[in-house]
Amino acid sequence: MTALMLDDVRHSFRGRAAALAGLSLRVEPGQVVAMIGLNGAGKTTALRVLTGRLRPASGTARVLGQDPALLDVAAARRFGHVVGAPLVASELTVTENLRVAALLHGLPDADVAAASAAAVEALDVGPWSGTRAQSLSQGNAQRLGIACAVVHRPTALVLDEPTSALDPRGVVLVRELVRSLADGGAAVLVSSHHLDEVARVADRVVVVHEGRVVGELEPGGTDLEHRFFAMVLAADSTVTTSTEVVA
Amino acid sequence: MRDTLRTALRVEALLWRRSTVQRVATPLLLGLIPLASVGITALARSGAVAGPGAAKLADYATGPLATTHLAVCGQVLAVALLGAGGFACAAAFGQPLADGRVGALFGLATPRGTLALARSFVLLGWAAACAVLAVGITLALSGAVTAASGAPFGLDAWAAAGRALGAGLLAAGLALPFAAVATVTRSPLATVGVLIGLVAFTQLIVVVGAGAWFPYAVPSLWTGTGGPQAAATVSPVALGLTAGVAPVAIVAVVHQWRRLTDV
Numbered sequence: 194m195t196a197l198m199l200d201d202v203r204h205s206f207r208g209r210a211a212a213l214a215g216l217s218l219r220v221e222p223g224q225v226v227a228m229i230g231l232n233g234a235g236k237t238t239a240l241r242v243l244t245g246r247l248r249p250a251s252g253t254a255r256v257l258g259q260d261p262a263l264l265d266v267a268a269a270r271r272f273g274h275v276v277g278a279p280l281v282a283s284e285l286t287v288t289e290n291l292r293v294a295a296l297l298h299g300l301p302d303a304d305v306a307a308a309s310a311a312a313v314e315a316l317d318v319g320p321w322s323g324t325r326a327q328s329l330s331q332g333n334a335q336r337l338g339i340a341c342a343v344v345h346r347p348t349a350l351v352l353d354e355p356t357s358a359l360d361p362r363g364v365v366l367v368r369e370l371v372r373s374l375a376d377g378g379a380a381v382l383v384s385s386h387h388l389d390e391v392a393r394v395a396d397r398v399v400v401v402h403e404g405r406v407v408g409e410l411e412p413g414g415t416d417l418e419h420r421f422f423a424m425v426l427a428a429d430s431t432v433t434t435s436t437e438v439v440a
Numbered sequence: 441m442r443d444t445l446r447t448a449l450r451v452e453a454l455l456w457r458r459s460t461v462q463r464v465a466t467p468l469l470l471g472l473i474p475l476a477s478v479g480i481t482a483l484a485r486s487g488a489v490a491g492p493g494a495a496k497l498a499d500y501a502t503g504p505l506a507t508t509h510l511a512v513c514g515q516v517l518a519v520a521l522l523g524a525g526g527f528a529c530a531a532a533f534g535q536p537l538a539d540g541r542v543g544a545l546f547g548l549a550t551p552r553g554t555l556a557l558a559r560s561f562v563l564l565g566w567a568a569a570c571a572v573l574a575v576g577i578t579l580a581l582s583g584a585v586t587a588a589s590g591a592p593f594g595l596d597a598w599a600a601a602g603r604a605l606g607a608g609l610l611a612a613g614l615a616l617p618f619a620a621v622a623t624v625t626r627s628p629l630a631t632v633g634v635l636i637g638l639v640a641f642t643q644l645i646v647v648v649g650a651g652a653w654f655p656y657a658v659p660s661l662w663t664g665t666g667g668p669q670a671a672a673t674v675s676p677v678a679l680g681l682t683a684g685v686a687p688v689a690i691v692a693v694v695h696q697w698r699r700l701t702d703v
Contacts, residue, residue: 245547273547274546277544
């Protein structure tokens with residue numbers, strides 16, 4: 194079963210052009226799919242649909258086979274995401290946040306301490322375990338947010354710009370975490386602007402432009418940036434040509 | 441459902457215990473209400489206030505001392521708990537919607553509706569606990585003052601304490617609709633604006649003489665803010681209707697949070 198799916202999803206916000214114009218993508222178990230695109234391409238809107246936060250005007254979203262806005266408890270226990278603000282309370286310490294996240298993700302009491310400890314180790318936030326989240330640096334706060342999203346070892350994971358505030362060490366930690374989850378069978382969808390990072394971690398790279406997927410790129414090689422811009426330009430020229438034909 | 445509600449209550453209780461609003465509001469409620477109850481009564485009986493101020497305090501200048509302390513406590517509680525509870529709802533429900541943190545509550549094994557229910561219970565429990573403690577501290581303070589002055593502490597004082605507690609609990613429940621307001625407006629400031637507007641509207645309702653049937657006026661009138669005659673117009677049915685506001689508000693906000701979208 195496809196773990197994460199968007200099929201012909203369309204949505205417009207009031208007074209603006211279409212944010213999603215028939216976007217479709219699939220992430221299978223064991224895959225890391227990176228979604229790249231320019232600002233305003235529709236990546237975050239697509240991820241909001243996929244996490245149930247936005248009901249699209251049309252199209253289908255599925256997480257582990259279910260409507261993400263109506264996930265049952267069993268499916269929700271296997272799902273994790275960070276899109277925008279993470280599951281972190283600024284007044285709680287790092288350890289408290291992880292325990293709260295573990296509880297809210299449905300882990301039994303007996304497993305909470307071990308799961309929290311594992312997440313602390315995976316994201317290397319141990320030195321700040323007693324620090325309130327509001328006192329963390331931006332990078333450590335981002336690490337904590339990711340730790341809270343994976344504390345229950347989800348089998349479907351959605352991350353929006355997970356390395357945007359991280360130092361090189363943090364980037365490596367997140368890369369290793371994402372790969373280890375996928376190697377364990379999880380489906381991971383990552384939105385990112387860091388093309389070199391995407392090239393290292395992703396199995397597939399999908400290019401989103403003007404609210405739809407315009408193609409896929411091979412993650413390997415050193416010229417991902419060049420190929421990305423070429424694909425975006427080609428998509429633009431296709432749209433321009435179609436418009437001219439209609440006119 | 442029971443397990444997820446228990447989890448949600450644990451989490452929401454921890455979050456509320458650590459929140460800045462709670463840390464500021466609790467000592468203010470527990471400190472100022474008892475001090476105001478005893479202080480206003482002492483001021484009214486001191487003869488130090490003259491003119492229009494004395495007329496305002498005239499009701500507190502006579503009558504049994506302890507009963508007056510507890511009547512004032514009820515009158516202050518009726519307003520203070522509505523205000524504090526409204527602010528609490530604005531912060532707990534409105535702020536996560538305003539800053540986008542509510543988005544992280546989607547797709548959890550603990551559903552949003554259950555979290556909203558637990559959050560409502562925690563806020564109601566906190567406000568009710570503040571009412572109990574404020575009346576308890578006022579009772580202790582009043583007991584000390586009456587013992588020192590040799591004034592009696594009779595059954596009528598205990599009756600006034602019961603009414604103060606009832607008014608406090610009613611006011612705590614009346615704050616819960618502001619959770620629904622915060623969810624609609626997605627703004628803590630707008631929620632506080634509605635709270636202020638409602639207080640002003642309540643004053644108008646009381647002025648035109650319909651306060652005995654308006655839930656937001658009932659606790660204050662019942663504790664004697666409008667005088668003994670106005671208090672006598674508050675019927676048990678009106679008290680029951682006022683008490684019914686909280687469960688309706690909880691059902692509404694749980695429904696809203698289940699159906700949240702575009703966050």
